Amino acid sequence: MEFESLNDDQLIARLQMSDARAITEIYRRYWKKLLAIAYNHIRDKDDAEEVVQTVFIKLWDKRNDIAIGQLPNYLATAVKYSVFSMIQKKNRKDEVGQFFVMNHQSQDYEEEKIYTIFLRQYIKGVVEELPDRCRLVFTYSREQGKTIPEIATTMNIAEKTVEAHLTKALRRIKHSLKAIGISVAIAISFYIFW
Template sequence: MTRYEPPSDADLIMSLREGNSGAFTEIYNRYWKQLLAIAYLHSRDKTMAEEIVQEVFISLWNRRNELYIDNVNAYLATAVKLSVFKQLVRQKRRDEIKEQVAVTDTSSFDEEQIYTRFLQQQINGVVEVLPEKCRLVFKLSREEGLTIPEVALRMGIAEKTAEAHLTKALKVLKLRLNRPYIWVLLLIKALM
């Protein structure tokens, strides 16, 4: 009689890379309780911990083709810790913005306005680290509302060059922010 040996983490990752949902389920069953405990330990918020663990597993599945993991346990634990940290930083930033809004304006801001302001600050942070000409083209186009021909004329560059700088700026924003609602905000600003 042969004894059943559960697959090793390395075998599971190999199967996961091939799209095997059974391997994913096995990884999930093997680690979700431990990850939930780690997330809760660092966040002290049960709902946040559950959401973070869910997001980490969704990310694992979505990125299965590009992952090379030596130690599944360490990889997932680190992903959870980083996600908790990011979430806490976002929450702290939201709280700071709420405080700023409360100090600068006595009218009540709804959550959407606060969130929009938060996103705008994120965009501004990314724009500030763009290369100089790229940043200038973006600001002229999006903040001053100039068309590509107007930007090119003001900067003394070809329209194609201005367009290339704007395309590069938008790609950097997309990569750095990687959230679909950012694009809605950018489009709204462009239409204003």
């Protein structure tokens, strides 16, 4: 069978039958476009290549668990999620590293500053564990300051869906804070609750 002649829907069907030739053809068709999308966001070729590779690995690993409508849209969205995830992880590592460097230089940190840094890192960790779309909506809203209509337009989803994702994210964060004995009011008082 010539996989080059298959349309995307046929490739998806073959992919879900664990035919490795399907993932090879999908890669051949879309890797350049996906690399361009990733590079456009992170401006680093190595990181962009890593993002694209990760997307294809996840596509293969989850081939039986995912529902793909339009393959190009699915792949582009997966790249965007991976880019945001990579950026968040790098920022988080940088902040933690800076904290420890500064902590070794000066042991005179006030308890509130340490607590604030801990809470920020804890909440970032909770956000990283959110489902992809939920995390992306939360990131757009709280870190980039986008409005609900702007997020809906950017992600091509309904405003009610954006609201539902935000509600889910905030509930998860509140629940996680309560689980470790921190009230949301205390978190807000330390200016870390976005």
